[in-house]
Amino acid sequence: MRLDHWLQAARRRIDTIDARLLLQQVTGLSRTDLITRPETLLTPAQEEGLESLVARRAAGEPLAYLLGEAGFRGRRFQVSPAVLVPRPETEALVDLALAKLAELAQDKPRVLDLGTGSGAISICLALECPVAQVSAVDVSPAALAVARANGEANGARVCWHESDWFAALGEARFHLIVSNPPYIHAEDAHLAGDGLRFEPRLALTDEADGLACIRRIVADAPSHLEPGGWLLFEHGWDQGEDSRNLLTAAGFKAVQTWQDLAGHDRISAGQWLA
Incomplete structure (x- = not known):
């Protein structure tokens, strides 16, 4: 033909x-x-x-899986059904992280990416803030294999850890912690729709109300943040108020939420001053 x-x-x-x-x-x-x-x-x-x-x-299978790659911040990243396909809205998380790093004015800021998946966030931070010492964790060995390959392909220096959130990090502390955790409610109908049903469920939902992973991250982050350090995380469009409340209750200051291009709450953050 x-x-x-x-x-x-x-x-x-x-x-x-x-x-x-x-x-x-x-x-x-x-x-x-x-x-x-x-x-x-x-x-x-x-x-x-x-x-x-x-x-x-x-x-309905994502085009990125069929091509074996996806674009993110002008770079190409290998993807497979072991990792989420990087979303354009997550680029804003990188922008905000870079802005916070600039405000901190640390010579060698230590950065942690929780639930790194394809490694897109941590790799971009390492490349766009070369002085940063970037670490990234994921509970999935298959996802980490993809992330490591992407790090090598993009020439990024990232320290990779297989870990259930902070579990394998000991007493390590960071100036900035970022995350795009699973935040979709287990009963959300979108999980069974085109696209999402092909992506790793572990990276999409906490199999609960969509806030379980965020609660754990917010609760444990203070033990791994330097004084003045920031926690930033992506969340669902309707989770902004809950995210701010969790941050405030945990003792974070300067708590705030940013909207995505559609005007929906998408990223929340707080600074740890204790």
């Missing part, structure tokens, strides 16, 4: 951009090639592979 004929057929089942990217992935051709060489014939093996990918995409 010709490239242009295949694209025409695929567009009836999936988005045009998705179809083009899958075609480039399988054939190794550039977008320019697809435009200037539409008569190029697919091999039987390529047709078979593309049919499988289109069927998976049509069933």
Whole structure:
């Protein structure tokens, strides 16, 4: 089958951009090639592979898993079903973390990323704040394998730990702790919808009310923060007030919440002064 004929057929089942990217992935051709060489014939093996990918995409599997990578802050990160696909809204967490690091004015600030997944947050922090000493933890060995590979591919210096939140860190203290923890309510219907049902459930929900992991992080973070250090974490659109209340009750100061581009509460933070 010709490239242009295949694209025409695929567009009836999936988005045009998705179809083009899958075609480039399988054939190794550039977008320019697809435009200037539409008569190029697919091999039987390529047709078979593309049919499988289109069927998976049509069933709702994230494009990033099919391509094996996703973009985040202008960089490419390997992804697999062992990790969440990095979201654009999480880039704001990196921006805020960098701003807090600048305010702290530490020569070698120690930074911790809790539940690192693909490593996108910790790697970007290490690359965009080269003086920082960045550590990252995840409870999943498979996720850590992806994160380590991404760190090597991007040339980032990150110390990786397999840990259930702070459990393996001993008495280590940090100037900044960031996290994008599981915060979806276990009964949220979106978990069974397209996209999310293909991603690791462990990274999406606490199998409770969506605040269990946030409660644990907020409760344990003071033992791992230097005086004046900050805790920042992403949360659900309707969890801003609960997050602020948890931070305040735990003794954090300067508690605040930032909204995402849609105007929803998305990131909360507090400073530990004790």
